[in-house]
Structures are given as structure tokens and as C-alpha cells.
Amino acid sequence: MKQSQTLIPTLREVPADADIKSHQLLLRAGFIRQNASGIYSFLPLGKKVLQKVEAIIREEMDEAGGVEVLMPALQPAELWETTGRWGTYGPELMRLTDRHNRSFALGATHEEIITSLLRDEVNSYKKLPLTLYQIQSKFRDEKRPRFGLLRGREFLMKDAYSFHSNKESLDEAYEKLMQAYSNIFRRCGLDFRAVQADSGAIGGKDNHEFMVLSEIGEDTIAFSDASDYAANLEMAAVTTSYPEQAHSGKDMTAVDTPDQKTITEVAAFLNVAASDVVKSMLFIADEKPVLVLIRGDHEVNEIKVKRALNAKVVELATHEETSTYLAAAAGSIGPVGVSEDITIIADHAVKSMGDLIIGANKEGVHYKHAKLNRDFSISQFEDLRFVVEGDPSPDGNGTIQFAKGIEVGHVFKLGTVYSEPLNATVLDENGRATPMIMGCYGIGVSRTVAAIAEQFNDDKGLTWPVNIAPYDLHVIAVNMKDELQSQVAEELYKLLKDYRYQVLLDNRPERAGVKFADSDLIGLPVRITVGKRASEGIVEVKIRKTGEVHEVQKEELTDKLQDIFRQLSNI
Amino acid sequence: MKQSQTLIPTLREVPADADIKSHQLLLRAGFIRQNASGIYSFLPLGKKVLQKVEAIIREEMDEAGGVEVLMPALQPAELWETTGRWGTYGPELMRLTDRHNRSFALGATHEEIITSLLRDEVNSYKKLPLTLYQIQSKFRDEKRPRFGLLRGREFLMKDAYSFHSNKESLDEAYEKLMQAYSNIFRRCGLDFRAVQADSGAIGGKDNHEFMVLSEIGEDTIAFSDASDYAANLEMAAVTTSYPEQAHSGKDMTAVDTPDQKTITEVAAFLNVAASDVVKSMLFIADEKPVLVLIRGDHEVNEIKVKRALNAKVVELATHEETSTYLAAAAGSIGPVGVSEDITIIADHAVKSMGDLIIGANKEGVHYKHAKLNRDFSISQFEDLRFVVEGDPSPDGNGTIQFAKGIEVGHVFKLGTVYSEPLNATVLDENGRATPMIMGCYGIGVSRTVAAIAEQFNDDKGLTWPVNIAPYDLHVIAVNMKDELQSQVAEELYKLLKDYRYQVLLDNRPERAGVKFADSDLIGLPVRITVGKRASEGIVEVKIRKTGEVHEVQKEELTDKLQDIFRQLSNI
Missing domain, CATH: 3.30.930.10 (Bira Bifunctional Protein; Domain 2)
Structure with a gap:
């Protein structure tokens, strides 16, 4: 063209x-x-x-x-x-x-x-x-x-x-x-990665997203650094086993924690780590109250809660709902002494904790030294939290890392x-x-x-992979007014098309600088420049991606290009 | 497939x-x-x-x-x-x-x-x-x-x-x-024919329609039987020169033609041919009245009237408009004695007529022996009528015939x-x-x-041309339960695909009759049937379009097919 x-x-x-x-x-x-x-x-x-x-x-x-x-x-x-x-x-x-x-x-x-x-x-x-x-x-x-x-x-x-x-x-x-x-x-x-995903609006169960790794991606992928395990952040399983912590044997004691609402505030106030505190959250799952316990440094994953309960709709309880079921507002709620109508489930991490700090269901009060199965009991332990970087990969190989991804494909089992x-x-x-x-x-x-x-560019423009580039080759005569240059460029254009290359010929009467800048911007894999040395039968071959330049005799051009494209196709 | x-x-x-x-x-x-x-x-x-x-x-x-x-x-x-x-x-x-x-x-x-x-x-x-x-x-x-x-x-x-x-x-x-x-x-x-056409809603002037000739077409094409001239019926020019008829010299005389409204009625009533009568029609062109005269056996072409007047909108006058401008209703109107505000134009054929029979602008009255330029005058002679079969082709070669066409393409000069x-x-x-x-x-x-x-079918089904058929070849085993037959069919399927044919293999466990009927209906150019003689290494090759059948040794199949497709591509 x-x-x-x-x-x-x-x-x-x-x-x-x-x-x-x-x-x-x-x-x-x-x-x-x-x-x-x-x-x-x-x-x-x-x-x-x-x-x-x-x-x-x-x-x-x-x-x-x-x-x-x-x-x-x-x-x-x-x-x-x-x-x-x-x-x-x-x-x-x-x-x-x-x-x-x-x-x-x-x-x-x-x-x-x-x-x-x-x-x-x-x-x-x-x-x-x-x-x-x-x-x-x-x-x-x-x-x-x-x-x-x-x-x-x-x-x-x-x-x-x-x-x-x-x-x-x-x-x-x-x-x-x-x-x-x-x-x-x-x-x-x-x-890219094929990641396990939630199915969204279309419905159905098993499904994978194909995610292209990119900082501008709108989804977070959790992937293993040592295997092909990858899952959407919402879906990634946590299979950590937590070190057992012994209980001190002390009795559960109420402590005032006035105005300390968040885990961070409570932990700082009590001078302990967030991982020593239990976060209690009340959800309404299919219209029934469920109290979810999770270690203070973890984040609850609602999709996992929904799946654990096999519920259709799970929503965080409103202020009114919380007041109805428990004697405190979110921030001071906990599992001790709650009505039997309320299901209590907890993340696996909670099971291994020793002395627990939990909300007392009384405004501005927490308990210290609470003990599981002594002061309260849990009906189910489940994987309820978001995975974090550094968690072991659920397939047993490597540890989890995060990346941003652009979803380019999606496969579902619709049933x-x-x-x-x-x-x-x-x-x-x-x-x-x-x-x-x-x-x-x-x-x-x-x-x-x-x-x-998004994946193939540099500061000068696009750098298309060979399979995708709109043309294979960009042929440019530095000076179209130079009869020999423009003639050689035309000649190469025809020759290379006969060799089945897809060729773009820049035959515009523009300055060389403009042509080179446009060529870099467009980003065809290989540029052939016909310049002053055309008189010696020499042209320049430049690989866009690497910047590599070869001076090549016209007669050797097709052999050289065959080498280059073989190499580029293997990258 | x-x-x-x-x-x-x-x-x-x-x-x-x-x-x-x-x-x-x-x-x-x-x-x-x-x-x-x-x-x-x-x-x-x-x-x-x-x-x-x-x-x-x-x-x-x-x-x-x-x-x-x-x-x-x-x-x-x-x-x-x-x-x-x-x-x-x-x-x-x-x-x-x-x-x-x-x-x-x-x-x-x-x-x-x-x-x-x-x-x-x-x-x-x-x-x-x-x-x-x-x-x-x-x-x-x-x-x-x-x-x-x-x-x-x-x-x-x-x-x-x-x-x-x-x-x-x-x-x-x-x-x-x-x-x-x-x-x-x-x-x-x-x-097909490339026909001159009117441009319709898109606007612009020069344009051609590409019409596939077909009885079910919704457009009529006027084409020459001896050249590639073709035009949409509305657009076809009439270039006939008409034999000059002398005037009898008699004075214009009024005759009563009570209740004779159409040309056919008037001609029959006066015992003359329709071609001896002049048809007068009043149009409103861009809000001005125009009287159009045409020979009685011809049909006025409004597109030509519009073009002759270089008008934007041309419409036949209503009953009220006719009464306003002329002293009679359509059927008895004519060019004699009309106001100078009314433009009178006529088709070329009118110029050559001798004694004219024309409406007298008086209800139920016509004139006989009217003479052009004596009893009335015309400001413009133009090509105003529809072409008819038998007219000479405007390019001077052959005579016009009609055909119905399906518009498949259209090219315009939009300007x-x-x-x-x-x-x-x-x-x-x-x-x-x-x-x-x-x-x-x-x-x-x-x-x-x-x-x-529409052009490629017969009573059994479709008969696709080679360039268009969804596959080149239909390979059928008469009896899929016969191990040899199904094996040979599979083998030929692979072989022919290797030879770059596009092949459809009917591997369904259906009766032979069903498969043959489906194959004729689908209409691939060539069918290869693997039947009883597969045991002798012989298969049947049938050309869908002609019904021609060849028994071919398996080894000679690819050569035979090459011949057949060369032949089919030339049809």
C-alpha cells in the first residue's frame, strides 16, 4: 500500500x-x-x-x-x-x-x-x-x-x-x-493469565477470565509466582494454615474503648497488633442475620461469605438492622451472648488465635482474653477473607502476587x-x-x-508484534525528490510484495524527519530506509522493537529479512 | 467440515x-x-x-x-x-x-x-x-x-x-x-447489467445501478439487444426520429366527445388510432402550471418532465388546479387558447404528427385537424415519454427490450x-x-x-457457482455403517482437504435418500459418492449443475477433479 x-x-x-x-x-x-x-x-x-x-x-x-x-x-x-x-x-x-x-x-x-x-x-x-x-x-x-x-x-x-x-x-x-x-x-x-472469575450478570458457575497484565487494568489478579495459578482477586482461595496460638487462661474481661470504632483504632488504643483483634461484621443473608468474624488485619470477601452460606443475596446490615439484632452499633459488636437466631461464622484464621479481643455488644466496650468455645461458639469455619500478597498459592506452588489486568476474554459454563x-x-x-x-x-x-x-509501545510510538502489525515492512525513501532513491524505494516495494510481505511505502513528499517520526509512531516491525547510500546499492534495515540497524546490500535484502522475521516470530 | x-x-x-x-x-x-x-x-x-x-x-x-x-x-x-x-x-x-x-x-x-x-x-x-x-x-x-x-x-x-x-x-x-x-x-x-439510473434520496446526478436480471426483480430495465446499453425504465432515453406526417390543410373543427375521458375512449369514439390523438396533461412544476403534450399511445415520464423543466418538484395538477387554469377537466384539456401563464411543452413525437386531435378545453369536446404553429404553439420539444420495447437503442445499436432486475449495486457521483x-x-x-x-x-x-x-437453482435445490459455493465438494458415504465406505469417505475427506479443496463430509447416520436430497438442496458444485463399488476402488463424481456422472478410480480422483473444476470455472 x-x-x-x-x-x-x-x-x-x-x-x-x-x-x-x-x-x-x-x-x-x-x-x-x-x-x-x-x-x-x-x-x-x-x-x-x-x-x-x-x-x-x-x-x-x-x-x-x-x-x-x-x-x-x-x-x-x-x-x-x-x-x-x-x-x-x-x-x-x-x-x-x-x-x-x-x-x-x-x-x-x-x-x-x-x-x-x-x-x-x-x-x-x-x-x-x-x-x-x-x-x-x-x-x-x-x-x-x-x-x-x-x-x-x-x-x-x-x-x-x-x-x-x-x-x-x-x-x-x-x-x-x-x-x-x-x-x-x-x-x-x-x-496474559487465565484467571478463575465470578460470573457477573450472565449467570452460570465455572468460568475463567483471560486477563492481559497491565498497570491500567481495572481488575486485580492474584497469581502464583511459581505456577500458572491465577484468579480474580474476589475469587482467589486462601489455603494458609495459621500457627496455633495458646490461650493465656485468663478470664474474659470487659475494657472500655470509648469512640474507638475501627480495628486500627481499637488496636492502637489497646496497644496490640491488628492481628490480635477480631473483626465482627453483621450481614443479612437472604433476610437472615449472620455474624462474620475475621482476623483484624484481614478483609472480609463478601463473595466468599455468600458462597459459604449458599445465599442468593448478602448485604452488610444497616445501622437499624444492627441495632435490632445486637445491643450495639458496628464497631463494638461481637459474638458473645448473641441470640441463637444469629448464625456465627468465622474465617479459618480466627480458629488459631489465642486470647481474643472482640466487641462486647455494648457501645464503646470490648472484651479481652475471650476464648473460642468457652465464651462463645462458631457454627462454621470457612475461607472468608481476601487473599493478600505473600499468601501461599492455593495450588501449593509459590506465593501469591497481585497484578492489574485487562479482561480480553471470558469463558463460562452456563448450564x-x-x-x-x-x-x-x-x-x-x-x-x-x-x-x-x-x-x-x-x-x-x-x-x-x-x-x-498497551503492551507494545515505547516513547516513540507503537511496536506491534509481527502477527498483528498492519503491515510487515515500512519502506521509506529519505528524499522522494531524489530520483534514484524514489526509484529504488518503488522497486523494493514491488519486490517485497512479490515475496509476500505486506508493505507500506511512504511515498509522500514529506521531510525525512516527519517520515521517520510517523514510522516510529505507526510501529511496523521493520523499516527499510532508502537514503544516500542507495547509489552504492545499500539500504538500511531497522528493527522497530530493538532499534537494531543493519546496512544491507539490496541483493541480500530478502535473505536478511527472512532471518529477521524468523527471529521476530520467536520473540 | x-x-x-x-x-x-x-x-x-x-x-x-x-x-x-x-x-x-x-x-x-x-x-x-x-x-x-x-x-x-x-x-x-x-x-x-x-x-x-x-x-x-x-x-x-x-x-x-x-x-x-x-x-x-x-x-x-x-x-x-x-x-x-x-x-x-x-x-x-x-x-x-x-x-x-x-x-x-x-x-x-x-x-x-x-x-x-x-x-x-x-x-x-x-x-x-x-x-x-x-x-x-x-x-x-x-x-x-x-x-x-x-x-x-x-x-x-x-x-x-x-x-x-x-x-x-x-x-x-x-x-x-x-x-x-x-x-x-x-x-x-x-x-447482470449496469444501468443508468435516477439517484433517489441520496442526491447527486450521474449514477448507475447494477441489476441482476430476474423475473422477480422489482425494477424494469430497458436494454439494447445488440449492445451493453441499459437504463432504468425511468431513465432510458428515447431517440426515435418519427416519420413526418403532412397536415391535410383542413381547418380545426370542434367535435363532441361526450363522456370520452381516456385516449382509448376518444380514439375509439372517433374511430382513429390512439397515435392520432394528443394526450394533454397539466402539471404543477415548482408551483407553476405546465401543460405537457404527448402522443396518445405514449406514456409521460414525470422524471423526464422534471428534468426538462429543471424543476425541483413536479406533480400532476389536482382537479381544482386544472379547473383554475383551464376551462375543462382532465380528459378534455388541450393547448389551444390557453393563457400565456401556462408553459406548453411536448414530446418530440408530437412535432411529426399531421392533423391533431386535441382536447378543446371544453367539457366533452375535442378539436380535429388542429395544426401545430397555426392553432397553438409549443415552447419546447423534449424527450418526455417512457421508452417502449422496440424503440431503437439510444446508443444507435439494436432495439430496446425490457427485463426485470434486482438491484445489487449502485454507484453515484455525489458531487x-x-x-x-x-x-x-x-x-x-x-x-x-x-x-x-x-x-x-x-x-x-x-x-x-x-x-x-435466485439465478442458480433447479427443481432439486441450489446450484452454486464454484466461486461462491460454501464448499467445493460434498463427500457422501451411501452407508455409514459399512466400514469400508465410511473409511474411504474419511480418507477422501482428508486427502481432498490436503489438496486445498473445501470439503463437506456427510458423516451422518442417515438414509442414502435423505443424504442425496440434502446434497442436491445444498447445491455444492461437485458430489463424490462412496458406495458399493468402493470395494473396487471406484467412487462416483457428480456435477450438480449438469447432472453429469463419472465413475472414477480413487487414484485418479484428484486429476479428474482438477479437470472438472477448470471446466466449471469457465462456465
Whole structure:
């Protein structure tokens, strides 16, 4: 492609509203432009990169047994009403009415559409399993669109749905798709982790997020420094065994702790460590009161509390609720003498503590020397706290570290949460109708492009990995007015295209400095500069990522490039 | 692809609501399914066909100098307000508001978006010309969605826009794109014509429609039987010279024609041919009355009237308007003695008529022996009538015939109708700001798929051309329970894939009759049947389109297929 024939509007200045590197550089290098908040056009280079990512996704999805389809963006409201999501999805789901006043959702996701399709077209377990996928623009009216392509309102997504007649078949597809996703993100050059995650709004149980490690990520990942264990912070299990501390044998004693509300305040007031104090928190779980005890230096993880109680809804008790169930406000509450109506559960760490400092259920009073199973008892010990850096990895290998991540993929075992309401059943081996068991698998395609840009850049611009770069080579004549230079550049452009390289030729009548700056900004893997030494048959080959420069005889150029690309593909 | 692993839900019955062949067969062969009126899902085979058409489009667009981009479906209302189309586009434009109550159009076309993009990014004539295109789902809320993919509400479209600093550059791009379009539709195997057309709602002047010839087409094409001249019926010029008829010399005489309103009635009543009578029609053109005369056997073409008068709006006068300007109702009006405020224009054919029979502007009265330039005069002679079959072709070669056509492509010279209101200017050679000159170029991608299906079918099903078929080959084992047959079928499947054929293997445990019927319905170019003679190393090769059957030794299969595909590609 000749640069005169395409549109690459580079910018020298950092756009004011772009906070992160990928957003700044994709704008500055002329890959994208904003049309409205969270809504972008992909300019020629941006479209090329998208297509590179799409091609990798298609190959790996096909390899994993997926079959491509294309479903509509306009989805009848009735389907969403059947699954209840017309109501529950909220303002993120964009809606419109047609000229006959019928309501439609603008596809944010396609579970309803595909499940109703399979309901109508597949009736026997013999026709399963099936994995269908599509690559398509999706619409979600984000409250705060931000970070360019990372959180947009219209974005390109690969969504896949698998259908099964039994759980083993789902497990098998899930494994295959996990592998496909790893291949995809590896081929995109990304540093990523597959992390155990909570499933959010879509429903279902087992699920993993594919997280690209990045400081600007909005999620925290807990990962092992010695294995591939990784989990979303909310999900990471704590398997520490705590050293047993003996009890002093002293009686439980009330001490005044006037106005000391937080653990930090109480510990300082009593001149002890936070880890010597027990934090008591009252929750309402499915309308019943539950007192949760946790070591003072730990943080309670509500998702774990919910799971431990097998509850649908868990919320911290309000001031009024706390007063109703206990004789004090939060800050002075504790497990001693509470009514039998209140379940008390505690984190494992509490079991190993010796003399406990706990709230006395009396305003501004705590107990010292409290002893478990003497002064109060616990109905359940569970893993209830957030993991912290330094905890042992739950898989037994290494210790936990934290990193920020950008979610680029998500795989779920949905089970029958959609097939049941939509009545999507197949006849099983015994001729009985049974709901199809489903999995769903998403990749944010445009977000992946941003994540790559976020990991591949330096102070001069983008540094695309070979598989993803919009072109392989940037050919530049230093001075287009020099007849020999421009002729050699044209000649190399044709030659290298014949060698199957994707080549961008900067044939613009711009100053050399402008061309070099634009070239660095755009970030193709290799630049070939035709300058003064063209008269000696010598051109310059520069590797964008490393800055490495080679002077090469024209005749040896293709051999040299073969070496370089072999090397770059191995990085 | 193994059929067990994909979704091809064939139907034996013709679906009740499908009126035309392509719709029926795309449904029956499992290529598409309807989600709502005018809204479809592309199942795996349908998606493959779409991708084949898309790939051809991309190749030819790139060859013609186009560069691919991707613009959003969500378009801010403000842009459409600037060009006035927010108001004029009507209910076909789907609209919605976001969570902040901002209005958006759902992309029906992208002139506003791309013109504003170019306005912001291109400022000098040196950066033009540019041709940008995208392939994307479009949304138009058709009043009567029908004929499956032919007239849908959400459909896949390739839209392209070219930008120029002068008209010659636009002409050049237009020619290139015309050629690209011809290549695209030829490679799709279609019988089509590029026809001169009226530009409809988008605006602009020069434009051509690409029409696939088909009885179910909604447009009538007038084309030469001896050249490539073709025009939309509304646009086809009439260049007949008419034999001069001498006037009898008799005086103009009034005759009573009581209750004879139409030309047919008047001619029969007076016992003359319709071609001896002049039809007079009163129009209101930009609020002024214009009397249009045409030979009785011809039909007036309002588009030609509008063009002849260079008027913005032309409408037939109402009963009241006719009474105001003339002393009679339509049926008895004519050019004699009318006020000078009324412009009189006539079709060329009227000039050559001898004794004229014309309305007398008196209820139930006509004149006989009226003579042009004696009894009345005409300010302009123009081509004002519809072409009819048998007229000479305007390019001088052959005679005009009619055919019905499906519009699959449309190219326009837009000029500055979008760049002016959107203020998209470039600086010209003299540093003066001048609006960019634009062309726009559309292809209905999903509609093209339907048009191909409409031209390629027989009583058994679809008969895809080689370039478009979802797979090249259908391999079928007559009896999957026969170990040898299923083994040979698998073996050929692998072998042929290694030979770069796209192969569909019917490995379903179905009866042979079902498999053959499905295979004919799906319509891949060549079927390879592994049956009883597999034990002798012989398989059957059948060409779908011709029904031709060859018994082939396994070892000779790839050579035979090479011959067959070479032959099929030449058809």
C-alpha cells in the first residue's frame, strides 16, 4: 500500500482526552478516531489490525471445532422478556422501537437469539455437541465509556456458544475453548493469565477470565509466582494454615474503648497488633442475620461469605438492622451472648488465635482474653477473607502476587440458565426431553487490539508484534525528490510484495524527519530506509522493537529479512 | 467440515411465507433463518457464502484503489441534522436514544460519518483522491420487508466513498469502480447489467445501478439487444426520429366527445388510432402550471418532465388546479387558447404528427385537424415519454427490450451535496478552500447472495457457482455403517482437504435418500459418492449443475477433479 493512497492521519500532540498509552497512540498513529463517546471508527491501519486479530481468532475457533455464523444486532424484545433480561439488564442494553412500535434490543450479547435458534432447529442429543461463533459489533451503553477501545459502547466481539446433552461434553468443549483462547492471546503476543472469575450478570458457575497484565487494568489478579495459578482477586482461595496460638487462661474481661470504632483504632488504643483483634461484621443473608468474624488485619470477601452460606443475596446490615439484632452499633459488636437466631461464622484464621479481643455488644466496650468455645461458639469455619500478597498459592506452588489486568476474554459454563426459560430441549437417549447444557465464550476483539497496543509501545510510538502489525515492512525513501532513491524505494516495494510481505511505502513528499517520526509512531516491525547510500546499492534495515540497524546490500535484502522475521516470530 | 459438527437444518417442505425461489431455498437448505420480519441469522453455510462474496468484493475494491475502514453503526443525530437527513430520511432511518437521552441514528448509510471524518483529517488537495470502503451491517426499517434477504431491515452492505479535489479525478474513480463492480458481479457468476439510473434520496446526478436480471426483480430495465446499453425504465432515453406526417390543410373543427375521458375512449369514439390523438396533461412544476403534450399511445415520464423543466418538484395538477387554469377537466384539456401563464411543452413525437386531435378545453369536446404553429404553439420539444420495447437503442445499436432486475449495486457521483453542508473542504492549488467532490458506491452483500441463489437453482435445490459455493465438494458415504465406505469417505475427506479443496463430509447416520436430497438442496458444485463399488476402488463424481456422472478410480480422483473444476470455472 502506498501511503499517498491511504488515510493515516498522524498527530504530533497527545490528544487531551486520552489518558492511557494505547488510546493516545492509536489516535496519534492514525489507527482510530472517535465519533462519539465510546464510539470509534477504525481507519485503514486500525481495520488491518482488527483483521489480523480476527483471522487468528477464526483459525483457533475452527481448530477447536467452532463453526461461524452471523446473527442480527436487532433482537426482538420478546426473547429478552422470556429470559427476564429485558428487565434485569438495565440501561446498558440499548433499546429501540421500529415503525410498528415493536421493541428491539440492540445486541449486547446473543444468548437469547442463539438458544431460541437451537431450540427450533435441534431436537436430538445426536445432533450435539455444537459450538457456534460469530464476530460482530456489539452495543452496550456503558455508564462511563473510557480508555478508548478498552471500554466502548460499540465494539467488536467474538462470541461463541456451545450446546451439549451432558456435562462431560460441556467440560470437553470448555477445555478445548480454554486452549483455543490461550493460543489466540499467545499468538497476539500478549502477556496474559487465565484467571478463575465470578460470573457477573450472565449467570452460570465455572468460568475463567483471560486477563492481559497491565498497570491500567481495572481488575486485580492474584497469581502464583511459581505456577500458572491465577484468579480474580474476589475469587482467589486462601489455603494458609495459621500457627496455633495458646490461650493465656485468663478470664474474659470487659475494657472500655470509648469512640474507638475501627480495628486500627481499637488496636492502637489497646496497644496490640491488628492481628490480635477480631473483626465482627453483621450481614443479612437472604433476610437472615449472620455474624462474620475475621482476623483484624484481614478483609472480609463478601463473595466468599455468600458462597459459604449458599445465599442468593448478602448485604452488610444497616445501622437499624444492627441495632435490632445486637445491643450495639458496628464497631463494638461481637459474638458473645448473641441470640441463637444469629448464625456465627468465622474465617479459618480466627480458629488459631489465642486470647481474643472482640466487641462486647455494648457501645464503646470490648472484651479481652475471650476464648473460642468457652465464651462463645462458631457454627462454621470457612475461607472468608481476601487473599493478600505473600499468601501461599492455593495450588501449593509459590506465593501469591497481585497484578492489574485487562479482561480480553471470558469463558463460562452456563448450564441451563438460558435453555430452561427458552425451553430449548433435546430428546436424550431415552427419548426424554432435557434442556440443552450450554457454554459461552467471549473475546473483546477491539479491546484485544487496545490491550496489544498497551503492551507494545515505547516513547516513540507503537511496536506491534509481527502477527498483528498492519503491515510487515515500512519502506521509506529519505528524499522522494531524489530520483534514484524514489526509484529504488518503488522497486523494493514491488519486490517485497512479490515475496509476500505486506508493505507500506511512504511515498509522500514529506521531510525525512516527519517520515521517520510517523514510522516510529505507526510501529511496523521493520523499516527499510532508502537514503544516500542507495547509489552504492545499500539500504538500511531497522528493527522497530530493538532499534537494531543493519546496512544491507539490496541483493541480500530478502535473505536478511527472512532471518529477521524468523527471529521476530520467536520473540 | 464434517456435517455432524455443523448446523445445516434442511427442510423438506417449502416454508409458507417464502414466495420466491431464493428465499425458499436458502431457508430449506439451512443457509438462513428469520429472527423477525426482515431480520435474519446466517447459519454456517449462509455465513460461508457471505464470506465468499465479501472476499471477492475486497479483492476488487483493493484493486480499484479502495482502502478498507470500519465505521460505527451508532451515528450521532447532530450529523444527520446538519445534512437535513434527520428530517428527510423518514421512518426508514432507525433511531434510538442513549442513557443520557442523546439521539442516534442506526447506520442506514455512512455519508455523514465519513464526510465529517475527512473534513477533520484531510485539508489539502494533495492528500486526495481517497477511496474508503467498509463491509458492515446496515439498518433500514423497510415498510414491507419481503423476499428474504432481498429486502431486509438489517443487511450486510459494502459501502464506499471517494473524495476528490476535481471532477476529472471523480470521473476516473467512478470508471474504476464501475469496472470493479462489473468484475465483482461477473465473478459471482451473475447475469447482470449496469444501468443508468435516477439517484433517489441520496442526491447527486450521474449514477448507475447494477441489476441482476430476474423475473422477480422489482425494477424494469430497458436494454439494447445488440449492445451493453441499459437504463432504468425511468431513465432510458428515447431517440426515435418519427416519420413526418403532412397536415391535410383542413381547418380545426370542434367535435363532441361526450363522456370520452381516456385516449382509448376518444380514439375509439372517433374511430382513429390512439397515435392520432394528443394526450394533454397539466402539471404543477415548482408551483407553476405546465401543460405537457404527448402522443396518445405514449406514456409521460414525470422524471423526464422534471428534468426538462429543471424543476425541483413536479406533480400532476389536482382537479381544482386544472379547473383554475383551464376551462375543462382532465380528459378534455388541450393547448389551444390557453393563457400565456401556462408553459406548453411536448414530446418530440408530437412535432411529426399531421392533423391533431386535441382536447378543446371544453367539457366533452375535442378539436380535429388542429395544426401545430397555426392553432397553438409549443415552447419546447423534449424527450418526455417512457421508452417502449422496440424503440431503437439510444446508443444507435439494436432495439430496446425490457427485463426485470434486482438491484445489487449502485454507484453515484455525489458531487458536493454532503461536503458543502458538512463544510468538508480542502485547500486547492491556489490555497483556496473548496468543498471535496464525492462519489459513493454501494453493494448489497446479503442481497447479492440472494440474487445468486435466485439465478442458480433447479427443481432439486441450489446450484452454486464454484466461486461462491460454501464448499467445493460434498463427500457422501451411501452407508455409514459399512466400514469400508465410511473409511474411504474419511480418507477422501482428508486427502481432498490436503489438496486445498473445501470439503463437506456427510458423516451422518442417515438414509442414502435423505443424504442425496440434502446434497442436491445444498447445491455444492461437485458430489463424490462412496458406495458399493468402493470395494473396487471406484467412487462416483457428480456435477450438480449438469447432472453429469463419472465413475472414477480413487487414484485418479484428484486429476479428474482438477479437470472438472477448470471446466466449471469457465462456465
